[in-house]
Amino acid sequence: MSNDQRRAFLRQAGLGLGGAALGGFIPGIGHVSAATAAELLDPLAPKAPQFPAKIKSVIWLHQNGAPSTLDLYDFKPDLQKLAGQPVPASFLKGIKTSTQGGVGKLYASNQRTWKQHGDSGAWFSNLLPNLATQADKLTFIKSSTTVGATHDISILKLNTGDLNPGRPSLGAWINYALGSANPDLPSYVVLYNGDREPSAGSVNWSSGFLPAVYQGTAFRPGDSPILYLERPELRNAVQQRTSLDLLKRLNLIGADRYPHDTELKARLQSYELADRMQAAAPAAVDISKESAATKELYGLNDKTSQSYGEVLLRARRLVEHGVRFVQVVSGFPEGVETDRQSWDAHSELDANHAVMARMVDKPIAGLLHDLKERGLLDSTLVVWTSEFGRTSWGESGTGRDHNPWGYTQWMAGGGLKAGFTYGETDEVGLQVADKDKAVDTYDLHATVLHLMGLDHLKTTFIHNGRSERPTVVYGKVIKEILA
Amino acid sequence: MPTVADFGRAGQKPTNPELLDHLASRFVANGWSVKKLHREILLSATYRQASDERAEVVKVDPENKLLAVYPRKRLEAEVIRDSLLYASGLLVDKVGGPSVFPPVLKVGDVGKSQDFNGNRAWTVSENKEDWHRRSIYVFTRRSFPYPITQNFDPANPNNPHHKRDVTTTPLQALTLFNSEVVFDWSQALAGRVINEAGPSEDAQLSRVYEILFARDPSKAERAALKQFLADQQIAIRQRVASGKFEVAVPQGLKDTKNYDPVRSAAFVDLVHTVANSNSFAYRF
Numbered sequence: 124m125s126n127d128q129r130r131a132f133l134r135q136a137g138l139g140l141g142g143a144a145l146g147g148f149i150p151g152i153g154h155v156s157a158a159t160a161a162e163l164l165d166p167l168a169p170k171a172p173q174f175p176a177k178i179k180s181v182i183w184l185h186q187n188g189a190p191s192t193l194d195l196y197d198f199k200p201d202l203q204k205l206a207g208q209p210v211p212a213s214f215l216k217g218i219k220t221s222t223q224g225g226v227g228k229l230y231a232s233n234q235r236t237w238k239q240h241g242d243s244g245a246w247f248s249n250l251l252p253n254l255a256t257q258a259d260k261l262t263f264i265k266s267s268t269t270v271g272a273t274h275d276i277s278i279l280k281l282n283t284g285d286l287n288p289g290r291p292s293l294g295a296w297i298n299y300a301l302g303s304a305n306p307d308l309p310s311y312v313v314l315y316n317g318d319r320e321p322s323a324g325s326v327n328w329s330s331g332f333l334p335a336v337y338q339g340t341a342f343r344p345g346d347s348p349i350l351y352l353e354r355p356e357l358r359n360a361v362q363q364r365t366s367l368d369l370l371k372r373l374n375l376i377g378a379d380r381y382p383h384d385t386e387l388k389a390r391l392q393s394y395e396l397a398d399r400m401q402a403a404a405p406a407a408v409d410i411s412k413e414s415a416a417t418k419e420l421y422g423l424n425d426k427t428s429q430s431y432g433e434v435l436l437r438a439r440r441l442v443e444h445g446v447r448f449v450q451v452v453s454g455f456p457e458g459v460e461t462d463r464q465s466w467d468a469h470s471e472l473d474a475n476h477a478v479m480a481r482m483v484d485k486p487i488a489g490l491l492h493d494l495k496e497r498g499l500l501d502s503t504l505v506v507w508t509s510e511f512g513r514t515s516w517g518e519s520g521t522g523r524d525h526n527p528w529g530y531t532q533w534m535a536g537g538g539l540k541a542g543f544t545y546g547e548t549d550e551v552g553l554q555v556a557d558k559d560k561a562v563d564t565y566d567l568h569a570t571v572l573h574l575m576g577l578d579h580l581k582t583t584f585i586h587n588g589r590s591e592r593p594t595v596v597y598g599k600v601i602k603e604i605l606a
Numbered sequence: 607m608p609t610v611a612d613f614g615r616a617g618q619k620p621t622n623p624e625l626l627d628h629l630a631s632r633f634v635a636n637g638w639s640v641k642k643l644h645r646e647i648l649l650s651a652t653y654r655q656a657s658d659e660r661a662e663v664v665k666v667d668p669e670n671k672l673l674a675v676y677p678r679k680r681l682e683a684e685v686i687r688d689s690l691l692y693a694s695g696l697l698v699d700k701v702g703g704p705s706v707f708p709p710v711l712k713v714g715d716v717g718k719s720q721d722f723n724g725n726r727a728w729t730v731s732e733n734k735e736d737w738h739r740r741s742i743y744v745f746t747r748r749s750f751p752y753p754i755t756q757n758f759d760p761a762n763p764n765n766p767h768h769k770r771d772v773t774t775t776p777l778q779a780l781t782l783f784n785s786e787v788v789f790d791w792s793q794a795l796a797g798r799v800i801n802e803a804g805p806s807e808d809a810q811l812s813r814v815y816e817i818l819f820a821r822d823p824s825k826a827e828r829a830a831l832k833q834f835l836a837d838q839q840i841a842i843r844q845r846v847a848s849g850k851f852e853v854a855v856p857q858g859l860k861d862t863k864n865y866d867p868v869r870s871a872a873f874v875d876l877v878h879t880v881a882n883s884n885s886f887a888y889r890f
């Protein structure tokens with residue numbers, strides 16, 4: 124292939140994204156013909172998927188701090204039997220146990236009871252009585268694995284596919300490839316409960332090397348979710364309108380001199396969009412008009428689950444309004460002690476998980492039930508995920524350490540085999556049993572993209588001379604769980 | 607030369623190589639002085655041309671590769687903030703020192719530090735002078751980018767890159783148009799204009815345009831501005847009549863003899879709107 128051919132090939136490959144070429148000058152792609160430049164007007168204009176999508180939206184439930192899935196879904200009778208004994212050497216083969224706590228004795232809480240639920244017979248512990256009623260909607264991945272043993276870097280990998288900041292998050296890739304389905308709202312929204320933003324921060328919803336327009340917008344708790352959404356206190360609606368009218372008039376006078384300049388028109392348009400967003404965004408997250416039954420369903424009547432329930436109710440409303448990607452970071456209920464402010468139970472796991480499980484159990488069950496009732500579950504994907512799992516051995520006698528070698532995640536929604544379990548861990552729940560079935564974060568990303576109608580190998584962006592994709596140089600779609 | 611980060615085989619070729627060679631040899635001949643190079647470019651007849659679109663240029667070179675007209679540029683994130691502060695007369699042009707944490711939501715009590723919305727990552731600087739320092743001195747926190755500039759495609763501190771993107775979004779419009787912080791700067795700008803131009807409406811309108819765009823408003827612009835002042839005063843009077851007496855007033859007024867709060871509030875809205883217009887956000 125000559126250099127010219129190679130260059131032309133790369134250019135075309137870059138343009139293949141989302142099945143629809145962006146036009147004009149695109150960072151990462153370069154100049155393209157003026158014929159397509161009209162689409163440049165709005166970088167968030169909706170674009171067709173590469174093949175028919177199964178789902179329209181994703182609700183990404185990041186369980187911050189890493190829950191022990193050994194205490195929620197992954198029932199291991201042998202672990203109960205061997206509890207209190209050292210970990211048999213055969214189970215430790217192939218892993219580097221350099222985590223802070225060292226390798227302690229196998230641990231099982233005496234407060235845990237287990238039952239199978241639904242037609243699928245999925246196991247749930249007594250920590251998740253409400254979610255258990257939704258068993259047949261879930262697709263478990265019990266052979267999850269990742270890299271790293273420190274929260275911030277593994278959270279980053281979970282969201283962006285890299286251990287260092289700088290890559291776009293999954294939501295940003297989807298936003299880039301598909302654009303917005305509702306121009307009055309940001310199409311990639313981040314929600315959290317608790318009184319402050321998640322500690323790992325905005326690198327987890329960053330657009331990385333993609334243009335900033337594709338980054339997630341963190342919705343603040345409360346009535347005014349976006350910064351600067353409301354006009355200044357001393358300007359009323361009439362003043363706002365006359366001001367916007369003047370702005371339009373001045374911009375049109377200026378635009379006369381540059382009739383072909385689409386960006387100037389786009390900026391003019393952006394002020395009208397902003398004006399509409401000012402009304403649309405608070406309405407989209409306003410849960411005051413939801414029925415008492417719905418509020419009860421999401422656990423709003425219980426102090427422990429209230430804040431997380433409100434966030435999930437908002438997530439459902441955003442999905443109804445066409446938001447493509449809602450990234451929910453679990454926080455903590457109001458007024459709990461500092462060691463109960465995430466799932467990170469290095470000690471007193473029973474007390475920690477009692478609070479955290481109670482916080483999410485009813486809201487998530489309510490969300491799944493509600494989505495189904497409204498006919499939205501077929502077009503939505505709910506992903507229950509965390510940065511890693513927790514070890515089979517105990518730490519400080521009553522807790523568990525970080526485990527990137529084998530843990531459980533689940534998905535629910537369109538395009539998947541519901542009431543299905545893929546993969547398993549070994550007899551004590553430490554490592555993925557069959558390494559060929561291991562599901563890394565890249566595979567999870569590839570599968571989510573596939574359900575959105577995007578091929579992770581063909582969703583590309585040229586950055587610093589390289590054609591980058593969401594799954595770096597890894598990833599495979601988990602075909603076995605697709606319906 | 608569209609690919610300044612790649613002079614290799616994957617880069618694109620310059621469109622005006624003779625010009626680049628000429629400038630490069632002049633640069634060397636002038637003792638590698640960047641200042642002299644800037645001066646030569648800025649004083650050239652080419653650079654000083656108006657950038658109005660020309661039909662014949664669009665026809666032969668739609669992407670303006672040959673640079674027959676100036677390639678219009680949006681101000682970068684920091685430049686937008688600094689320019690607004692400079693225009694309003696608030697900019698504190700102090701050099702050096704530790705990073706600062708300007709207010710995010712609104713300009714609070716003077717000298718009282720406060721967390722932003724319970725966010726300990728952003729404790730507002732005690733010293734009011736720090737609120738108006740140049741953006742280069744604003745603290746860069748990767749987990750909490752400064753919201754006033756964040757939506758304007760600033761350099762991402764997590765990434766090495768040679769070039770910034772330019773996007774146009776409603777979130778940018780919300781920041782510039784609705785933020786109490788930016789509105790506060792417009793109140794200062796309104797005060798500065800009135801102080802410098804005196805009571806004459808025409809003089810005030812000219813002064814706003816001189817400060818923001820270094821030119822007089824055109825006939826059409828002046829008519830639009832005057833119409834706006836009349837309409838806005840009616841709107842504000844109606845609001846005051848309905849019992850809401852508080853209005854946004856120009857800051858730092860020296861002469862309050864003929865002070866009319868309604869007219870002044872309308873004038874604040876005017877300068878705020880003009881500062882939001884495309885003429886301010888772009889270099890043409």
